Amino acid sequence: MAEKVEIPVQKWSGRVREVTLGATKEEGGTRTRSVTVGGEATLPFLHFEGELPHPPRIAIEIQDKKPEEWSPLLLKAWEEVIDDPAAWAKKAEERGADLILLRLSLDDAQGEENTPEKAKSTVRRVLAATGLPLLIFGPGQVDKDNELLVAVAEEAAGERVVLGVCEEKNYRTIVAAALAHGHLVDSRTPMDVNLAKQLIILIHDMGLPLDRILMDPSTGALGYGIEYGYSVMERLRLAALHGDTMTQQPILVTPGEEAWRAKEAKVEEGIPEAWGDWEERAIMWETMTATALIEAGADVMVMRHPESVRLVKEAIDKLWVKEG
Amino acid sequence: MALTGLDIYKLLPKTNCKECGYPTCLAFAMKLAAKQAELAACPYVTEEAKAQLAAAAVPPIRLVTIGRGERKVEVGNETVLFRHDKSFFHPPGLMVRVTDTQPIDVIEKRAREVADYSVEYVGLELRFDGLAVENASGEASAFASAVERVRETGLPLILISSDPGAMEAALAKSDGTSPLIYAADEENWEAMSELAKRHQAPLAVLASGLEPLVELVEKVRGAGVEDLVLDPGCRGFDDCLVTFTHIRRLALQKNFRPLGFPLIAFPGEGANSPEEEAILAGQHIAKYAGFVVMEDFDPALAYPLLTLRQNIYTDPREPIQVTPGIYEFGKPASDSPLLITTNFSITYFSVANEVEGSGIPSWLLVADSEGLSVLTGWAAGKFDADKIAKTVKSTGIEERVSHRKLTIPGAVAVLSGELEDELPGWEISVGPREAVDLPAYLKIWKP
Numbered sequence A: 001m002a003e004k005v006e007i008p009v010q011k012w013s014g015r016v017r018e019v020t021l022g023a024t025k026e027e028g029g030t031r032t033r034s035v036t037v038g039g040e041a042t043l044p045f046l047h048f049e050g051e052l053p054h055p056p057r058i059a060i061e062i063q064d065k066k067p068e069e070w071s072p073l074l075l076k077a078w079e080e081v082i083d084d085p086a087a088w089a090k091k092a093e094e095r096g097a098d099l100i101l102l103r104l105s106l107d108d109a110q111g112e113e114n115t116p117e118k119a120k121s122t123v124r125r126v127l128a129a130t131g132l133p134l135l136i137f138g139p140g141q142v143d144k145d146n147e148l149l150v151a152v153a154e155e156a157a158g159e160r161v162v163l164g165v166c167e168e169k170n171y172r173t174i175v176a177a178a179l180a181h182g183h184l185v186d187s188r189t190p191m192d193v194n195l196a197k198q199l200i201i202l203i204h205d206m207g208l209p210l211d212r213i214l215m216d217p218s219t220g221a222l223g224y225g226i227e228y229g230y231s232v233m234e235r236l237r238l239a240a241l242h243g244d245t246m247t248q249q250p251i252l253v254t255p256g257e258e259a260w261r262a263k264e265a266k267v268e269e270g271i272p273e274a275w276g277d278w279e280e281r282a283i284m285w286e287t288m289t290a291t292a293l294i295e296a297g298a299d300v301m302v303m304r305h306p307e308s309v310r311l312v313k314e315a316i317d318k319l320w321v322k323e324g
Numbered sequence B: 001m002a003l004t005g006l007d008i009y010k011l012l013p014k015t016n017c018k019e020c021g022y023p024t025c026l027a028f029a030m031k032l033a034a035k036q037a038e039l040a041a042c043p044y045v046t047e048e049a050k051a052q053l054a055a056a057a058v059p060p061i062r063l064v065t066i067g068r069g070e071r072k073v074e075v076g077n078e079t080v081l082f083r084h085d086k087s088f089f090h091p092p093g094l095m096v097r098v099t100d101t102q103p104i105d106v107i108e109k110r111a112r113e114v115a116d117y118s119v120e121y122v123g124l125e126l127r128f129d130g131l132a133v134e135n136a137s138g139e140a141s142a143f144a145s146a147v148e149r150v151r152e153t154g155l156p157l158i159l160i161s162s163d164p165g166a167m168e169a170a171l172a173k174s175d176g177t178s179p180l181i182y183a184a185d186e187e188n189w190e191a192m193s194e195l196a197k198r199h200q201a202p203l204a205v206l207a208s209g210l211e212p213l214v215e216l217v218e219k220v221r222g223a224g225v226e227d228l229v230l231d232p233g234c235r236g237f238d239d240c241l242v243t244f245t246h247i248r249r250l251a252l253q254k255n256f257r258p259l260g261f262p263l264i265a266f267p268g269e270g271a272n273s274p275e276e277e278a279i280l281a282g283q284h285i286a287k288y289a290g291f292v293v294m295e296d297f298d299p300a301l302a303y304p305l306l307t308l309r310q311n312i313y314t315d316p317r318e319p320i321q322v323t324p325g326i327y328e329f330g331k332p333a334s335d336s337p338l339l340i341t342t343n344f345s346i347t348y349f350s351v352a353n354e355v356e357g358s359g360i361p362s363w364l365l366v367a368d369s370e371g372l373s374v375l376t377g378w379a380a381g382k383f384d385a386d387k388i389a390k391t392v393k394s395t396g397i398e399e400r401v402s403h404r405k406l407t408i409p410g411a412v413a414v415l416s417g418e419l420e421d422e423l424p425g426w427e428i429s430v431g432p433r434e435a436v437d438l439p440a441y442l443k444i445w446k447p
Ligand code: B12
Pocket: A189, A190, A191, A192, A195, A218, A219, A220, A224, A225, A228, A258, B319, B339, B340, B341, B342, B344, B346, B347, B350, B351, B371, B372, B373, B374, B375, B376, B377, B378, B379, B380, B407, B408, B409, B410, B411, B431, B432, B433, B434, B435, B436, B438
């Protein structure tokens, strides 16, 4: 009485766009290789159902100066290179990064204001130190972001850098800079399907082709709102597969930044015994935030600790086994 | 599949006699569909209709319980593939494995560790659920005595052996605790089914691949066992994601009964390190396991895993929140610090834990932000100057503190000007941005 089991296979009408980060010499830049993400024709890792041309990729986040407010564990992990973004980028590449995310600060190491000239020189040095594609995020203050990102966009002309972050209140200048110099942008909205779509539309309306936009729906860390980010990502990916064209962008999320802000990752003393070993727990906090998000559809994950990066890459490799 | 009001209406007498207490059969059917009425209220439904309604009411994934009493674990009865479609309801049971080849004191120590472990997260006690005892020795007596020892913890158990004789010996030592019998396979299913019936224990069914599994499930059900847990034999990241997805889809979308049972996973068998095991366990939590049996137990991995389970199984329709009002820490006096935050649980407990940990007696006002965090609440107009001023005035805090100094979260520093207008006579102090920095702030606080 053996029953034939008919495996349900969903027919999806849409698929995610492919977006290529970085440009090699032949493509007009200087990267040793470019990285393409997106292109999914089904849900994460369900190879049996549709084409999944590119695995999720990890960007390691570095800063233009020692990030004093970071967890001591992160400062320790990058100790020898933390004062030098070029050396840091190189080290990050050695530790398995697919991409480098450079975050610019408001001030330099001497406490003096960051300027377009200084930012350009940092970018020049980082580009020379690593062959990986670059993402460059501003300090997160509207005026300063605009000032610095416009300058670095010019400096990195032709490199297909991702400029970020574009938010509703501040995207025009950044998008214009990307348009002028052949770059991409990160479109960030606060955990809402419709807001994510709207900002993609606004950016596209300025003339930036859709294959130059990453969609960043925001996330919370494990224990601090990850469930909202997780579900918004699943909904966005389902909308994309159902053919909603303005949601068909590869997804970028920042589990590193979120997880390392949590007390569980930051603090060593005065915490409950049940939290266990600090370093192990902290690394797992970032790792599990990230692995939950790749199951929800993340294409690019920005992370901070080299050991979390190693663990997440291992998980991706194991999920990436294609069946016959 | 749940029936709609109209489907149910077709099965009713359609006489509108009103005896059920509703004006029409249709009105009654609608209430039934919404689960706000009981079928028994209508005296005239036919036996046939009753049977059909009962069949339709069977959940597509059976609810299975192991253990008894306070710490019993219920899994299954899920209704959606994605949590945003409604919610996930029964968090997977997290179990830790011991084997009967380990020295008895090692087994006992591990069992106690698991039983006693508890970690607080947003006011909830998160815990592991139980133990799995494996008959690695192949001997019935060693298995039985290991089970006897761990039974003392009172935790729900999974008994792992392919030998019905050993299983029988272990069941004799755990009678009355409803352990999960793992597992019936192609060889032993008849004897295992007998044991499951005799001891009223749920039974796991193990076969590699979906078709052999379905075949075996049918045999076991034919033998009269209905409380089943399935192991389709996958062990790794990719094969489990795919196989578990197939089974969940078949159960929910096709109402395919033979696979409508909770799934069991063994992440340690597909991993090379405790960290990898924890990551794979995380995948099982998000993607459809009913039981997750771990090899390793380490608080540094257990805490993130339990948190992930809590997050994934939080009802997305309702943010977890605390009751708004005045909260006191360490018997505050009238000149103790006064702080305000929102009633989103994660926010409240981040703040409350720090204030408590500082040891400095304080007042904490909790505004009704409808369960939103500080910035989300501010952006949504649920934690603005108006709401904060109203909270101060309506809670009666003005009678309990002698000073007029209110500390607001650093994240909403922009509100301070507006607040001073809304609360004449009050001084608004901007606190740190992150709660972790509150103890230092409270130490230097002056009225
Ligand atoms: C999860 C989340 C949501 C969830 C809601 C979660 C919830 N229940 O609140 C959802 C998806 C529903 C959501 C919705 C929206 N969100 Co939202 N969301 C977030 C997110 C990712 C995390 C928020 C969170 O939970 N943080 C964790 C808690 C614990 O933090 P917290 O409450 O601030 O508490 C900390 C501190 O403030 C401090 N603290 C707390 N109380 C006190 C008290 C004192 C005295 C002191 C000293 C300190 C202190 O301690 C805590 C730990 O350090 C943030 C972005 C981010 N990564 O932070 C955006 C964010 C808050 N959201 C934002 C917005 C705009 C919105 C929406 C308005 C978008 C929209 N238009 O739909 C909606 C509004 C909600 C609505 N209308 O229903 C913006 C706010 C912009 C701004 N700067 O004002 C943010 C910052 C994202 C962004 N960068 O744009 N959001």
